[in-house]
Amino acid sequence: xxxxxxxxxxxxxxxxxxxxxxxxxxxxxxxxxxxxxxxxxxxxxxxxxxxxxxxxxxxxxxxxxxxxxxxxxxxxxxxxxxxxxxxxxxxxxxxxxxxxxxxxxxxxxxxxxxxxxxxxxxxxxxxxxxxxxxxxxxxxxxxxxxxxxxxxxxxxxxxxxxxxxxxxxx
Numbered sequence: 001x002x003x004x005x006x007x008x009x010x011x012x013x014x015x016x017x018x019x020x021x022x023x024x025x026x027x028x029x030x031x032x033x034x035x036x037x038x039x040x041x042x043x044x045x046x047x048x049x050x051x052x053x054x055x056x057x058x059x060x061x062x063x064x065x066x067x068x069x070x071x072x073x074x075x076x077x078x079x080x081x082x083x084x085x086x087x088x089x090x091x092x093x094x095x096x097x098x099x100x101x102x103x104x105x106x107x108x109x110x111x112x113x114x115x116x117x118x119x120x121x122x123x124x125x126x127x128x129x130x131x132x133x134x135x136x137x138x139x140x141x142x143x144x145x146x147x148x149x150x151x152x153x154x155x156x157x158x159x160x161x162x163x164x165x166x167x168x169x170x
Contacts, residue, residue: 017023148156
C-alpha cells in the first residue's frame with residue numbers, strides 16, 4: 001500500500017512516484033515545453049500571417065467597394081440630372097407642340113371661315129347673276145310680247161335693218 005500523507009477519509013497526498021505517474025507527466029511536460037513552442041509557434045505564425053493577409057485583402061476590397069460606391073453615387077447623380085433635363089425638355093417640347101397645334105387650329109379655322117365666306121360670296125354672285133339673267137330674259141320676253149303691238153310694220157323693218165347693221169359692224 002502507498003503512503004498517504006494527511007489522509008483523512010479518502011482524501012490525501014499520494015507520494016508514490018510509480019502510482020501517480022509523475023515521471024510520465026514530467027516527460028510530457030518537458031516535451032511540450034521543448035517542442036511545442038516551435039511547432040505551435042510556426043502554426044500560430046502561419047495563422048497570424050494568413051489573418052493579416054485576409055485583413056489586408058478585406059481592407060483593399062473595402063477601399064474598392066467605397067470607390068465603387070462613390071462612382072455609383074456620381075453616376076446616380078448624373079443620371080438624375082439627365083432625367084431632370086429630359087423631363088424639362090419634354091415639357092418644353094410638349095408646350096411647343098401644344099402652341100403649334102393651337103396656332104394650326106386657329107389658322108385652319110380662319111381658312112375654313114375664309115372658304116365659307118368665299119363660298120358664300122360665290123354663291124351670292126351666282127344667285128345674283130342668275131336673277132339678273134332671269135330678269136333680263138323676262139324683260140326681253142315682255143318687250144318682245146309688247147313690241148308687235150307698239151310697232152307698225154314700217155318701224156319694224158327699220159329696227160331690223162339697224163339691228164342687222166349693228167351685228168355686221170361687230
